[in-house]
Amino acid sequence: MGLKILTEHINVPGIETLEVYRKHGGYKSVEKAVKTMTPEEVVEEVKTSGLRGRGGAGFPTGLKWSFLAKPEGVPRYLVCNADESEPGTFKDRWFMEHNPHALIEGMITSSYALGANTSYIYIRGELMFILRILEKAIAEAYAAGLLGKNILGSGYDLDLHVAPGGGAYICGEETALLESLEGKRGNPRNKPPFPAVKGLFACPTVVNNVETIASVPWIVNNTGAEYAKVGIGRSTGTKLISASGNINNPGVYEIELGVPVEEFIYSDQYCGGIWKGKSLKAVVPGGSSVPILPANLILKTVAGEDRLMTYESLADGGFVSGSMMGSGAFIVFDEDQCIVRNTWNYARFYHHESCGQCSPCREGTGWMEKVLHRIEYGHGHQRDIDLLVSVAKQIEGNTICPLGDAAAWPVAAAIRHFRDEFEWHIKHPQEATTPGAVYRGQLNSVTA
Amino acid sequence: MAKITFDGIEVEVEDGTTILQAARKIGGKVVPPAMCFYTPLKGSGGKCRVCLVKVSQGSAKDPRPMPKLVASCITPVQDGMVVENTTNEDVLNARKSIVEMLLINHPLDCPICDQAGECNLQDLSYEHGVSAQRFEEERRTFNKVDLGPYIQLHMTRCILCYRCVYTADQITDKRVHGVLGRGDAAEIGTYIENVIDNDFSGNVIDVCPVGALTDKTWRFKNRVWFTKPLDAHRDCPTCSGKVTLWNRGDQVLRVTARKDEYSEVEEFICNTCRFDKKEMSDWTIEGPRKIERASVISANHYELPVVNVPIIPNLPKSAKKDLPNAPEQWNP
Amino acid sequence: MAETKNEVKFSDAAMADIQRYISHYPEDRQKSAILPILHIAQAESGGWVSPEVMDKVAEILNIQPIEVYEVATFYTMFNLKPVGKHVLEVCRTGPCCLRGADQLIDTLKQKLGVEEGGTSADGMFTLKPVECLASCGTGPMLQVREKFYENIENEEQVDAFLEMLRQSEVETPYHVAAYNKNSGK
Ligand SMILES: Cc1cc2nc3c(=O)[nH]c(=O)nc-3n(C[C@H](O)[C@H](O)[C@H](O)COP(=O)(O)O)c2cc1C
Ligand code: SF4
Numbered sequence: 030m031g032l033k034i035l036t037e038h039i040n041v042p043g044i045e046t047l048e049v050y051r052k053h054g055g056y057k058s059v060e061k062a063v064k065t066m067t068p069e070e071v072v073e074e075v076k077t078s079g080l081r082g083r084g085g086a087g088f089p090t091g092l093k094w095s096f097l098a099k100p101e102g103v104p105r106y107l108v109c110n111a112d113e114s115e116p117g118t119f120k121d122r123w124f125m126e127h128n129p130h131a132l133i134e135g136m137i138t139s140s141y142a143l144g145a146n147t148s149y150i151y152i153r154g155e156l157m158f159i160l161r162i163l164e165k166a167i168a169e170a171y172a173a174g175l176l177g178k179n180i181l182g183s184g185y186d187l188d189l190h191v192a193p194g195g196g197a198y199i200c201g202e203e204t205a206l207l208e209s210l211e212g213k214r215g216n217p218r219n220k221p222p223f224p225a226v227k228g229l230f231a232c233p234t235v236v237n238n239v240e241t242i243a244s245v246p247w248i249v250n251n252t253g254a255e256y257a258k259v260g261i262g263r264s265t266g267t268k269l270i271s272a273s274g275n276i277n278n279p280g281v282y283e284i285e286l287g288v289p290v291e292e293f294i295y296s297d298q299y300c301g302g303i304w305k306g307k308s309l310k311a312v313v314p315g316g317s318s319v320p321i322l323p324a325n326l327i328l329k330t331v332a333g334e335d336r337l338m339t340y341e342s343l344a345d346g347g348f349v350s351g352s353m354m355g356s357g358a359f360i361v362f363d364e365d366q367c368i369v370r371n372t373w374n375y376a377r378f379y380h381h382e383s384c385g386q387c388s389p390c391r392e393g394t395g396w397m398e399k400v401l402h403r404i405e406y407g408h409g410h411q412r413d414i415d416l417l418v419s420v421a422k423q424i425e426g427n428t429i430c431p432l433g434d435a436a437a438w439p440v441a442a443a444i445r446h447f448r449d450e451f452e453w454h455i456k457h458p459q460e461a462t463t464p465g466a467v468y469r470g471q472l473n474s475v476t477a
Numbered sequence: 478m479a480k481i482t483f484d485g486i487e488v489e490v491e492d493g494t495t496i497l498q499a500a501r502k503i504g505g506k507v508v509p510p511a512m513c514f515y516t517p518l519k520g521s522g523g524k525c526r527v528c529l530v531k532v533s534q535g536s537a538k539d540p541r542p543m544p545k546l547v548a549s550c551i552t553p554v555q556d557g558m559v560v561e562n563t564t565n566e567d568v569l570n571a572r573k574s575i576v577e578m579l580l581i582n583h584p585l586d587c588p589i590c591d592q593a594g595e596c597n598l599q600d601l602s603y604e605h606g607v608s609a610q611r612f613e614e615e616r617r618t619f620n621k622v623d624l625g626p627y628i629q630l631h632m633t634r635c636i637l638c639y640r641c642v643y644t645a646d647q648i649t650d651k652r653v654h655g656v657l658g659r660g661d662a663a664e665i666g667t668y669i670e671n672v673i674d675n676d677f678s679g680n681v682i683d684v685c686p687v688g689a690l691t692d693k694t695w696r697f698k699n700r701v702w703f704t705k706p707l708d709a710h711r712d713c714p715t716c717s718g719k720v721t722l723w724n725r726g727d728q729v730l731r732v733t734a735r736k737d738e739y740s741e742v743e744e745f746i747c748n749t750c751r752f753d754k755k756e757m758s759d760w761t762i763e764g765p766r767k768i769e770r771a772s773v774i775s776a777n778h779y780e781l782p783v784v785n786v787p788i789i790p791n792l793p794k795s796a797k798k799d800l801p802n803a804p805e806q807w808n809p
Numbered sequence: 810m811a812e813t814k815n816e817v818k819f820s821d822a823a824m825a826d827i828q829r830y831i832s833h834y835p836e837d838r839q840k841s842a843i844l845p846i847l848h849i850a851q852a853e854s855g856g857w858v859s860p861e862v863m864d865k866v867a868e869i870l871n872i873q874p875i876e877v878y879e880v881a882t883f884y885t886m887f888n889l890k891p892v893g894k895h896v897l898e899v900c901r902t903g904p905c906c907l908r909g910a911d912q913l914i915d916t917l918k919q920k921l922g923v924e925e926g927g928t929s930a931d932g933m934f935t936l937k938p939v940e941c942l943a944s945c946g947t948g949p950m951l952q953v954r955e956k957f958y959e960n961i962e963n964e965e966q967v968d969a970f971l972e973m974l975r976q977s978e979v980e981t982p983y984h985v986a987a988y989n990k991n992s993g994k
């Protein structure tokens with residue numbers, strides 16, 4: 030088993046209480062940061078660590094922090110993105126549920142680094158039970174002098190609040206999140222201005238994912254250089270992977286970046302292989318919005334190299350033959366799964382979740398869903414396949430926020446890699462709509 | 478000041494000006510269309526995406542191109558910026574795509590729509606529309622509703638530009654309508670039965686780029702190209718009293734604010750001027766209003782967007798004729 | 810329960826919680842607390858928010874009612890129509906479907922005699938399919954109020970689960986027992 034930066038103590042009974050958490054070294058990073066380091070030094074450590082945002086985009090966290098504007102007399106905010114709604118992703122929910130203090134510690138240390146005196150954890154509204162766990166832990170932290178005025182006698186003040194959403198995937202997009210946190214509809218903002226300049230309440234703001242923030246205490250305690258030693262190349266550190274679908278051991282796994290995909294799927298340490306003795310058909314490796322890859326391409330790149338669980342390796346081949354790390358949601362499909370149905374399901378999801386502000390996404394997501402629905406239910410035409418590719422392309426890149434892209438990619442990728450399955454569906458509507466029937470033809474793959 | 482090159486034409490503008498405004502300074506054919514941006518309304522723009530352009534050089538300091546097409550209505554210029562609009566294939570294709578998106582759920586009822594002849598969407602689809610109809614699914618429809626005695630909302634035609642919402646927010650004291658729901662189920666509405674009632678509420682009609690919000694007091698609902706626009710004013714205690722009258726002979730059929738070539742109002746007007754002053758004796762006539770925008774009226778023809786033609790049964794003849802020859806009265 | 814305008818009342822505990830949420834935001838940014846308040850309002854009003862309840866929220870926050878309608882209709886957790894005693898929010902998204910969510914929804918439809926979005930004749934259950942609830946490793950799953958029920962794989966489990974709910978009382982957030990079956994390693 031590899032190094033556990035985030036989950037070392039997660040199974041310790043009572044770790045959700047301050048007492049047990051502290052017994053296992055909890056809140057050391059707060060002491061170290063507020064008493065012995067300047068905020069700039071903390072930012073520097075995070076830069077050195079090479080930590081990349083764990084919410085999906087993989088943007089280097091230290092760099093993002095260094096962009097934060099610091100105008101005189103204007104408050105700054107740190108907002109934790111606990112909206113976790115990308116289909117396939119459940120690591121943040123699981124992590125906060127078991128180890129709430131680890132996130133709170135990360136929030137305090139990171140807020141100190143950014144000079145924020147008020148910070149928020151925005152959690153999706155469906156996770157009200159986690160909100161209560163967090164609020165309880167926050168109350169403990171206040172009582173212990175880890176939050177509030179003059180933290181641990183350092184002179185640093187911080188208030189931390191949890192705010193629930195109301196049921197909207199789009200509020201995971203950082204500017205929609207900020208709108209929502211301001212009590213509005215979750216319409217993403219036009220950028221620029223970026224949140225680093227004009228974010229929450231029009232003040233400079235950093236938005237980071239739960240896992241990103243929870244990684245900061247280890248970096249502060251052990252130095253960024255140590256963190257950078259873990260992983261491969263620009264994929265440093267460890268990552269929580271939410272493994273779901275047709276595998277023997279679904280769940281959250283902390284891996285050192287660089288584990289081969291094949292090992293991750295088949296080793297008993299991780300997914301434990303495909304369930305019911307079936308074989309692997311495809312994987313969506315980073316949450317529903319990243320391209321699906323057929324078995325051959327998820328295990329090996331076109332060059333024949335083992336694919337690894339790193340940002341770079343999963344993206345190898347670009348969108349022709351690669352995919353993305355995304356949020357680390359690893360969704361596994363066995364041979365009996367229907368790609369057309371799954372693509373329709375994802376398209377329905379994005380249609381349902383589009384905020385409706387910009388015309389390509391508002392209209393295009395509905396269009397794609399309707400066409401896919403027709404195909405799935407036996408009323409497709411061969412021309413629909415090219416139509417879908419074209420509509421996806423019309424959405425991509427032309428929208429306010431990346432949800433448009435996120436809706437377009439899965440459709441485009443499914444057709445790219447499983448076109449014959451779509452064609453079969455359309456040609457044999459009767460067979461295709463028989464329960465349990467799946468296309469078992471030759472899996473086509475790219476000829477790149 | 479910042480100097481930019483737009484479609485090969487150099488123009489100098491104040492710092493902070495948007496690309497769209499810079500293009501408007503040049504004027505003419507190079508100006509990108511705009512369906513949601515509206516100069517008098519703070520925060521408008523960025524939504525419809527028809528104004529997308531290519532920034533092929535970010536600025537003199539940082540000449541890198543911007544990776545994606547940008548909404549010209551909200552992107553400020555930088556000194557030395559180079560922008561491509563009508564000269565860039567990708568831009569024209571993207572615009573076509575977006576026009577198609579705007580039309581897939583739009584009802585094809587131009588022949589019976591009050592806005593026909595002065596509809597920005599109609600103009601847009603002439604100039605940038607695609608010729609083939611690819612959308613075979615059921616269209617989204619809503620029922621017509623009255624927002625009080627003066628304004629009718631025909632949500633089916635709405636393109637969710639948010640202009641009417643910003644207008645209500647910014648020039649009336651109490652907004653009662655807004656955007657409800659989300660995605661393609663989003664709609665303009667009041668949620669509970671409610672009346673838009675405010676001295677300036679009628680302006681939502683003027684800002685609406687399509688026939689979604691219309692004037693219920695428009696007398697004898699006439700095709701706009703049968704009317705004669707006149708600039709007129711009156712001494713109004715509430716607003717500037719500067720309006721455009723839309724007449725047939727000596728009959729005032731409709732009163733609107735004065736709009737420029739981009740359909741933007743010069744000054745918002747009050748409901749009394751708009752809805753209650755329908756006699757010539759109410760007004761001092763200044764003279765004919767020149768309609769400058771590249772609209773259907775000035776182009777002197779009224780045709781349906783190509784995209785709609787094949788699927789409207791019994792296309793009325795008048796819809797395809799030049800204005801001077803059009804019949805006096807048109808019966809659908 | 811017929812409520813008339815301005816007569817909507819929330820319990821003292823709820824009002825205290827509302828005030829606490831409002832205090833989390835800067836002075837002139839009270840509207841920020843609208844989502845937690847709507848959650849509280851819904852829990853206090855039989856699981857849905859009527860126009861009157863939303864008007865009450867507007868009054869508390871000192872904003873126009875349309876601002877509350879706009880927000881409440883954007884977010885899917887707020888029920889705008891009356892619902893059954895227990896709202897079964899079943900995940901219908903891809904990863905859960907790989908493990909049988911479609912079948913779970915079909916089973917529930919059949920057992921409750923309702924379509925998606927419908928309420929059973931006895932007023933006990935509303936079936937509300939929802940999108941991914943961040944519990945994909947333990948699907949098929951559903952949520953009832955603040956609790957997750959996971960790995961619901963066969964009919965016997967569904968029967969037992971429905972029976973358990975029939976016997977149980979509605980808990981408002983002010984006396985909730987946090988329950989969750991854990992996933993992951
Ligand atoms: C449609 C959409 C949904 C998103 N959902 C989430 C989410 O649920 N959680 C998250 O952390 N980031 C999400 N993101 C990414 C955020 O916008 C943002 O990049 C992230 O919170 C930044 O944090 P990080 O740098 O720590 O990853 C989403 C982005 C988009 C476009
Ligand atoms: S891309 Fe979609 S979700 Fe994003 S702003 Fe546009 S309509 Fe909203």
Ligand code: SF4
Pocket residue numbers: 634635636637638639640641642665681684685686687689690
């Ligand atoms: S009603 Fe008109 S002005 Fe209002 S959003 Fe719709 S199209 Fe825009």
Ligand code: FES
Pocket residue numbers: 510511512513514522523524525526527528529548549550551
């Ligand atoms: S006018 Fe620019 S996006 Fe609508």
Ligand code: FES
Pocket residue numbers: 116117118900901902903904905906940941942943944945946948950
């Ligand atoms: S797909 Fe059902 S919880 Fe994620």
